[in-house]
Amino acid sequence: MKNNSIKYIYIFSFFLLIGLTGCDDMLEAELPINELSSEVVYASDPTAEATINGIYQSMVTNTYYNSLHTILGQTSDELILKTQLSNVYTTNEMIDTDSSAGTMWTEFYKTIYNANNAIIGISGSKTLTPTKAKQWIAEAKFLRAYSYFYLTNLWGDVPLVLTTNIDETSLAPRNTQTEIYNQIILDLKEAATDLPADFSGYSAIRVRATKAAAQALLSRVYLYLGNWTEASDLATLVINDSSNYKIITGLTSTNSPFIADNKEAILQIPYSNVTYTYEGSALFSSSGTYMLRNGNTLFETGDARKTNWTGTTVAADGLTYTIPRKYKNSYTTTPVERSTILRLAELYLIRAEARVKLNDITGAQQDINVIRNRALLGNTTLTDSNQLLELIALERQRELFAENGHRWFDLKRTGKIDEVLSTTPGKIWASTDSLFPIPETARRSNPFLTQNLGYN
Missing domain, CATH: 1.25.40.390 (Serine Threonine Protein Phosphatase 5, Tetratricopeptide repeat)
Structure with missing residues (x-):
């Protein structure tokens, strides 16, 4: 975590840039391409909103549009390669040095880090429009909850990071899944209160969270918890x-x-x-x-x-x-x-x-x-x-x-995973495979990250 945290100290200018290239008609601020301090970023409405848009745009990555579909599809009984060749996902023989799983871990925590950055920066600003500031904080909390939902369902107990302080994040121990879910629920409840009721403020474009997004994800969370x-x-x-x-x-x-x-x-x-x-x-x-x-x-x-x-x-x-x-569109213009x-x-x-x-x-x-x-x-x-x-x-x-x-x-x-996957052809199934291995790179950086059972 420490290396990733240091890397993303410089996230402000990067996200301001990609925030400007995506959702063009929602952003009109001309921003400097050099690195900006948090005081500058959260001093005005246009730059603060650009950072929020940047977090969404940063989700256009292999994790969100590929791995969540394909890796989890293969580890379940859903997907298999057309070549019919086995791999560590179809056999459930993942190892802690798997780069794709490690990237997923990193991408989720990158989203969390930048959500934390936005929450802290916007909360501390005295120059932003109050109603807009509340909405942006709510969006950041939604994105943090969304990322933690996947982290805890893939890896179980994971570090609960609510700060950007490197001294804390670099050595954060694993929190229980109960603690993670409690934070997810808190974030989503608070987000639902301050998120907009529709997309009118987003130029009718459905790429930012509304109240319904927080309610929908919270409904899923409660289903998983049996509430x-x-x-x-x-x-x-x-x-x-x-x-x-x-x-x-x-x-x-x-x-x-x-x-x-x-x-x-x-x-x-x-x-x-x-x-x-x-x-x-x-x-x-x-x-x-x-x-x-x-x-x-x-x-x-x-x-x-x-x-x-x-x-x-x-x-x-x-x-x-x-x-x-x-999805039908193969590099064409419609739909x-x-x-x-x-x-x-x-x-x-x-x-x-x-x-x-x-x-x-x-x-x-x-x-x-x-x-x-x-x-x-x-x-x-x-x-x-x-x-x-x-x-x-x-x-x-x-x-x-x-x-x-x-x-x-x-x-x-x-509770069907052992029953189904133990009889799925090509699987080498053990109950401990229901959790992914904590990435080796994360454990090497943080000695307080213990490994999940079933992995070295």
């Missing part, structure tokens, strides 16, 4: 905000939840100066680098998600397999797409699961049917709680495949 009432209530707040959010129907290549600024999108990653995504142009291209392990049997006949969100490829063994193809990290369909599935746990069977059926009907499937007639939970898990696989690690986390949080 069913809170998960349901927060999902309902977003679902009922129909003027801003609505399920996309009639799925086509030009009408999907991954089109820029569509009504289902709650938050998207702000690519700058391009109209395509890495997911569509390279990661899940039409030729198919990754295949869905169970893609040929996952979908019901007539499922619009298979028709519109998948393709086919011939693998090394000469057989035809299903490939993920949710404009963005990597989507929060969308409304997940909220219906969260509420359906919470309602089953709360014995609201009718309500759960209604939510499941929203997702099934959008996929051109009939209503469920199931009334047994266990059967409904199995159906919800299946609909989550069908709806959220190859997105942001959902399948990996679902197996973990529902």
Whole structure:
């Protein structure tokens, strides 16, 4: 952590620059390209807002638009390479020197560091417009919570860093997952209070957090923690905000939840100066680098998600397999797409699961049917709680495949991971594989970082 902290002392001018190149019509300040002190950065509204935009823009990295999809897809039972060759992810034989996992760790903490920087700098400024300052702090808290959600679900106990003081961050020990979740919940509650209710202040561009983003992520957190009432209530707040959010129907290549600024999108990653995504142009291209392990049997006949969100490829063994193809744009101008990290369909599935746990069977059926009907499937007639939970898990696989690690986390949080992955072909599974190894580079820099069980 110490080396990374030193590196990011100079983050101000870097983020001001990339903040200006992304979300162009939201930023109009002309900023110097040389290094700026925090006093200068947080002295005026334009420069302070530029730093917040810069944090979002810094998320256009391999971690956010690649690794969260592919590494977690492979460590679960979801994705396998078209070549059908095994690797440390498909076999669950990761080691602490794995560079991709190490980069993920670094990128999450980079986001946290810069969120902390913004929170501290904006809070200490006496020259910013108070209402705007509150919003920017709320955005930084949301981004910090988002990063910690992934850190604790991938690595378990991790350092809880709420400062930019190098003396503290460089030797921070691991905090318990309970402590991490408590901070996530606190950040999201406070963020929801001060975030804007819609995108009007963001030029109608869905690349910065609104109140619904904080509520949606908090709903997910409560689902993971088994707080069913809170998960349901927060999902309902977003679902009922129909003027801003609505399920996309009639799925086509030009009408999907991954089109820029569509009504289902709650938050998207702000690519700058391009109209395509890495997911569509390279990661899940039409030729198919990754295949869905169970893609040929996952979908019901007539499922619009298979028709519109998948393709086919011939693998090394000469057989035809299903490939993920949710993002369509391959270096062309239309449709404009963005990597989507929060969308409304997940909220219906969260509420359906919470309602089953709360014995609201009718309500759960209604939510499941929203997702099934959008996929051109009939209503469920199931009334047994266990059967409904199995159906919800299946609909989550069908709806959220190859997105942001959902399948990996679902197996973990529902206690199914040992049962499923111990019988998945090609896996060398041990229960300790459910947590990633703490990166060797981080442990070498910080002697107080202990390693997860099952790793040297």
